[in-house]
């Protein structure tokens with residue numbers, strides 16, 4: 723479904739009350755950057771996070787994740803996106819937002835060249851079609867545009883590890899028992915980095 727090719731198109735527009743910049747159109751689905759997040763987007767992002775936690779993903783939250791807590795999380799993300807402290811990218815299909823990833827731009831003053839990639843989430847309905855790869859390419863493009871040359875992330879997902887390795891990320895190592903799965907069992911976390919050429 724996805725070519726994985728970004729078209730470098732930057733378009734400012736309003737949709738559902740949210741200001742967006744369109745950063746990539748990798749096929750029938752669009753990936754766009756949200757700088758303000760409207761109510762429709764907040765609800766969809768919360769539903770996406772809940773779907774991933776329901777599916778067992780270790781993404782900071784325990785199961786079951788209440789809607790109010792998920793909405794609070796995305797409100798905090800929206801605040802950071804509006805302040806330019808982070809990039810919030812979303813992908814949409816015919817049912818609405820089905821994927822997202824963030825770039826944490828705000829870093830200590832001695833690491834201005836670095837950003838962290840966080841909360842890469844693809845709804846279970848949209849997985850294994852290349853959306854994760856397209857989101858990562860869009861995140862890297864946004865990082866370059868922000869002048870970043872070093873990206874860092876961590877993951878407790880074997881699927882995500884394969885995705886990052888395919889895209890040229892370097893696996894640094896694993897911290898055993900770093901976090902908990904949504905059901906409470908400890909899980910290991912692998913750290914990755916990528917130098918942007």
Ligand SMILES: CC(C)(COP(=O)(O)OP(=O)(O)OC[C@H]1O[C@@H](n2cnc3c(N)ncnc32)[C@H](O)[C@@H]1OP(=O)(O)O)[C@@H](O)C(=O)NCCC(=O)NCCS
Nearest residue numbers: 779842843844849850851852853854855877879881882884
């Ligand atoms: C990890 C995650 C983001 C991957 O998203 P995704 O959209 O499924 O990723 P992709 O489609 O790019 O790749 C996934 C697999 O589908 C395969 N694939 C991609 N396009 C395909 C296609 N058109 N047909 C068949 N398979 C395809 C890929 O080769 C890959 O295979 P692999 O798992 O055997 O390595 C997703 O599983 C997810 O959201 N997990 C829960 C949250 C999480 O753990 N996030 C990571 C936090 S760091």
